[in-house]
Amino acid sequence: MSEKLPQDSQNEEVDLGQLFNAIGNLFDRLFSFLGRFIKGIFSAIIFSLKPIVNNFKLIAIVLMLSVVVGVVSERFKTPIYVSDMLVKPYYDSKYQLANNVDYFNALIGSQNYTELSKIFEIDSSTTAKELIGFEIEIGPETQNDLLKEYDDYIKSLDSTLAVEVTYEDFIENRDILAGSIFSIKAKATNNDIFPSLEQGFIKTFKNEYSIKFKARTDSIREVKKQNYLEELERVEKLQETYLDIKTNESSKGELKLGANGLIPLIQEKTETKEYELFQEELKIRSALRILEEEALEESEYYDILSSFEDVGTIESNSFERYSLIFPAISLLIMVLVYVVFKAFKFIKEYE
Incomplete structure (x- = not known):
């Protein structure tokens, strides 16, 4: 051990x-x-x-020349002016708006200045040629607007699907046409052309579909209004009937035998429902008020929240800063040339 x-x-x-x-x-x-x-x-x-x-000297000289060429190009480049218009379309005319923006850009791309002059009522020989393009985006929205829109969207879904759709998913997958306010950006080489473009977009909102939609909506709203008025009239008649009953009972003061004829004598009063009728009247009047507000708010096919500015502002685009882009391109070209030269030399000397 x-x-x-x-x-x-x-x-x-x-x-x-x-x-x-x-x-x-x-x-x-x-x-x-x-x-x-x-x-x-x-x-x-x-x-x-x-x-x-x-190669410091060569690189410095090339970069300096690129900067000079970029600055000169920026000075002689035709400036691009931009202006924005905020609109709120009704009766689903936003779909026609998005389609027309693409159509306008196609006309500009094909240089169809005659058609552009007819749409915007401008001179085709000069003014129409100064148009560069249009862009459409969702207008400014508050957090409350987005939450309300999300709530309406959830209510339109089945209960099983609504549980799976989060607010973040809704915002991420939201389409541009999901908004109610839109920003239209116009670009041109002339800074005072923008007020004349507004008329062309006004024609967009009043199209064949939106006219039918508005007529159908107004008809439905009128039918609802008549139904509410008839219901309100019935409620008012019942209120008058109950008032007459109360007035008669108070004036006559009738006495009847209580408990199937046994004493003592008591005065029996008719049961009425004035409070319930009053609540019903308030609901009907509230519904009528909402209908009237909707009719006033959507009496037009659109609302222009902010028109095009009288004078456009110069567009600032980092991709058009030639004084920065040209040196970067020159440096990239020199690097590629050096790499290619080294690769050829290596291949040539390889044993």
Whole structure:
């Protein structure tokens, strides 16, 4: 028994020694890998900067010339002016609006200035040629507007589907035509052409479909109004009847035998429902008020919340900053030429 104890101790010491050696070798390999990795990054940076340093004068001259050419191009470039109009279409005329914007852009692209002059009632020889294009976007919306729109959308879905649609999913997958207010951006090379474009978009809102839709909506609204008025008239007649009953009972003061003819004598009063009728009257009048408000609000085919400005503003586009774009393109071309030259040299000298 005593002979086995020293052997077990020696085995444990050997195992611990091997473990420490393995850990030490692992750290050595880790530090060696990190050293090679950092050295590789440093070498790659130096290798990338070396051509720039060797050809610094050439690169500086090319970049300076590119900046000069870019500045001159910006000075002589025809400025593009933009102006916005905010509209609120009714009777689903927003679909025709989106379709017409694409149509107007197609006319501009095909240089059909005659048709453009007819639509916007402008001169085809000069003014129509100054149009560049139109863009349509959802107009400004508050958080409350989005929440209300989301609530209406959820109510229109089945209960099983409504649970799966979150507010974030609704906003992310929302189509441009889901909005009620739209921003129309016009672009032109003339800064005072924009007020004359408004008439062309007004024609868009009053189309064949929206006219039929408005007539149908007005008819339905009128039918509802007549039904509410008839119901209100019946309620008022019942109120008058109950009032007459109360007046007669208070004036005559009739006494009847209570408890099937047994004494004492009591005065029995007819049960009426004036409060319920009053509540019903309030509901009907509220419904009539909502109908009248809708009729007033949607009496037109559109509302122009903000017209085109009389004078457009110069469009600021980072992709047209030639003083920055030209140097970037020149640098990219020089890098590509250097890489191609090195690749050819490597292929030619390869054995």
